[in-house]
Amino acid sequence: xxxxxxxxxxPREHARALMSQKENIEAELDAQFSILKVNNVDMTTPxxxxxxxxxxDVDVYAIRHARKRINELRNDYKAVMNEIExxxxxxxxxxxxxxxxxxxxxxxxxxxxxxxxxxxxAFARVDGVAPGSPAAEAGLRREDLILKFGSLARSSFTANSxxxxxxxxxxxxxxxxxxxxxxxxEIMSLKLTPRKGWGGRGMLGCHIVPHES
Numbered sequence: 001x002x003x004x005x006x007x008x009x010x011p012r013e014h015a016r017a018l019m020s021q022k023e024n025i026e027a028e029l030d031a032q033f034s035i036l037k038v039n040n041v042d043m044t045t046p047x048x049x050x051x052x053x054x055x056x057d058v059d060v061y062a063i064r065h066a067r068k069r070i071n072e073l074r075n076d077y078k079a080v081m082n083e084i085e086x087x088x089x090x091x092x093x094x095x096x097x098x099x100x101x102x103x104x105x106x107x108x109x110x111x112x113x114x115x116x117x118x119x120x121x122a123f124a125r126v127d128g129v130a131p132g133s134p135a136a137e138a139g140l141r142r143e144d145l146i147l148k149f150g151s152l153a154r155s156s157f158t159a160n161s162x163x164x165x166x167x168x169x170x171x172x173x174x175x176x177x178x179x180x181x182x183x184x185x186e187i188m189s190l191k192l193t194p195r196k197g198w199g200g201r202g203m204l205g206c207h208i209v210p211h212e213s
Contacts, residue, residue: 124145128142
């Protein structure tokens, strides 16, 4: 049986509960994968010998159970990540709740992109980009002004904190985020995929600071 998603309370508490659920799933995934590692197998390693009998050198029962549980947890993880994205929208931009998913909001033509961005105000500025980073691969450059980051716009932020952006990045590892920027008065749409292990700090590889228009 998979994890149960927490029932909505207020948006911020709901998002916090979902983040805790995500951490629990990650912890159990690590535990299940450790069972495979101890037996020197992965998700596809054969568990029978050449004669078709169960292998005697591994714990076949434990491996089969771990594999089944991993598949269940992967489905749970995908579901909770989608829930987290929706919950964060409710926390930082309530007007987006019930709207189309972020993936369907992509701008198909330059004209519609320009029209939609004209009403947006920059809320952040790229202060530096590390070579070979996810930000560099997405095409971000120093001094780019960020108009929209996924579902986040200027109205999503208070004071000079970019915490909503950090929260969105943390739950979108290896998932594409649409970023709309202004560069030398030109509006551009980029695809940014946060990830670890690129060779530097953080999942973006760029320094983003608040911007006051």
